[in-house]
Amino acid sequence: METVDIIFPQNIGPLTYRVPAEMRAGIRPGLMVEAEVKKRIKRGFVSGMPLAPVPSGTALKDIAGLLHDRPALSPALLKLVQWVSRYYVCREGLTLKGIFPSELFEPVKARGTGKLREPLRPYQPRDMNPRLQGALGSFRDARKKGGYGTFLHHAASTREEFSFLLEAVGEAGGSIIICPDKQTIAHLLPSLRALAGDRLVEYHSGLNAGQRSRAIEMMASGLADIVIGSLSAVFAPMPRASLIAVLSEENNLYKSESAPRYSARDAAVMRAFLDGSTCLLSSICPSLESWHNAGTGRYTLLDTATGAPRPRVRIASAWGRERALSDTMHASVTKAIDKGERALLYINRMGHSILRCEDCGTIERCTECDIPMVYHKKERLLKCGYCGRTEKLYEACPNCRGSTVTLTGMGLERIEDELRELLPVGVDSLRRENLSLIAGEGAHLGVGTKTLTRSAALAGSALVSGVLNADALLHTPDFRSRERAFEDIIYASDMASQDGELIVQTRYPNLPMIGYIKRFDFRRFYKDELKEREEAGYPPFSRMAVLDLRVRKEPVLGALKTEGVDLLGPVPARLKPRKGRETNGYRVLLKARNREALHRAIEEILKGFKSPEVDIDVDPMTAF
DSSP states (O other), X not given: OOEEEEEOSXXXXXXXXXXXXGGTTTOOTTOEEEEEETTEEEEEEEEESOSSOOOTTOOOOBEEEXXXXXXXXXXXHHHHHHHHHHXXXXXXXXXXXXXXXXXXXXXXXXXXXXXXXXXXSOOOXXXXXXXXXXXXXXXXXXXXXXXXXXEEEEOSSHHHHHXXXXXXXXXXXXXXXXXXXHXXXXXXXXXXXXXXXXXXXXXXXXXXXXXXXXHHHHHHTTOOSEEEESGGGGGXXXXXXXXXXXXXXXXXXXXXXXXXXXXHHHHHHHHHHHHTOEEEEEESSOOHHHHHHHHTTSSEEEEOSTTOOOOEEEEEEOTTOSSSSOHHHHHHHHHHHHTTOOEEEEOSOOSSBEEEETTTOOBOBOTTTOSBOEEETTTTEEEOTTTOOEEEOOSSOTTTOOOOEEEESOOHHHHHHHHHXXXXXXXXXXXXXXXXXXXXXXXXXXXXXXXXXXXXXXXXXXXXXXXXXXXXXXXXXXXXXXHHHHHHHHHHHHTEEEEEEEEEEESOTTSHHHHHHHHTOHHHHHHHHHHHHHHHTOTTSSEEEEEEEOOSSOOOOOOOSSTTEXXXXXXXXXXXXXXXXXXXXXXXXXXXXXXXXXXXXXXXXXXXXXXXXXXXXXXXXXXX
């Protein structure tokens, strides 16, 4: 090749360079090279031949040097970078910068072990039950045929999900395991070390620069049999991954919050397709999109949840109660503690409560986000749960100067106070730094937010698992609210042992969703929810994108020329802060019948703005 395109880890597109004659024999796509960019030598990757012919007479700069004798990015991984750039509408250079650590370009000498803290209760694989054995047999038979395939494992419990994963990984060659958080990674490490020994590589944000350099070196040189990490592990620079597994595939932590706004789950499926390998998505409550893909034949469903033993489910009325615990919940928790067993309670709000003025009805709201400020008793502050803004606690209503202010709603701190009054036992509230308090053998009563229900260390450990405010989960202005509520309650049930019970407090026991939870009827829930999504034109039956416009004046967006696309907005929005930029702006929602129409509409809107003025989120987790 006489000329090549090179992508650099900065916010620019590919640049074309001339290849000196002495380098042409060794130049290949994916190879790391050095070249001049704005009078400075930078490192980047050869992406291929120029997409357009170079006009005759154009003065091109020469590549300064080749850094390795083999490509650092495999052909499949290079194509994945380019796919992420196209699909999530992000320049290739910014994509490169966003998905790879700087140590890929500038290695640092390793120091320390890079190990995560050992898990509190190391996972011990149990004997495979007949349901798991049957699913594993189907999985093996399908893999023997070779080629690409994505499987959706619907597990009955987190323990079953892990057992199936370890069996699958133990039979694969090079494997990538993607986890939603570092706690899950730490939980699996002992079992994975037993499988791979020193050929197990950790790849996550908990490593320092030297440790990441060592991990990259092992992966690129083919010395890693298993790579485990968080969302960016989907881009692990291995020559080839024969199996890519995504645990708790429905988790919204897999959606990147900065450019490129990729989904690690969807990128894992695409990488497996490009590599001709296997992708294993697993969850105790699969996402609606993945369930739909399994129903339409894109994925192969491995169902080990149907017919599995489950904890007893009871529905407790929350009508007319000032206290957090209903009589049913209080009696069951007390009984469990008296037996020396564990009870775990889930609440979806941090802080203590919300302040309401009885004289004028005012509820203090965040001036940045326009959502109620939450009172944090321990710090005597009002906090916004979205942007983190704080205010001092006021003595008089800021609206009418009235002094009759009451506490409404329930938060984690208020639940702690009430439990200490009601029950003669220590109460541990779960935050990431004190997981050991609840997971320890002597802990009998724990209360927490999602960190509690998503903790692998607590799965199946409680005689009683309780959901204190199921109604609050449903009443959020988002098309995914029912799916998220169903998911949160299912994860709460996973904390209960098979001979334990799940108690759900609600004012609306006759809602269809509550009935589905009582029967663990996933298929009916997904069927109903998919029907409503289709009628309303929401994913997975449409494609969506949210565009945040960082401009001071309201933009005038005329009717789109692209057919089959609905445009909602622009509406004023308080955008997440970005260094050096104002955070006020406007938000636009696009809904399209298919991906092609969505991308044409995005390109049409982008023509009127400069690149730094627009943040693009394709396949957003929320509509607004």
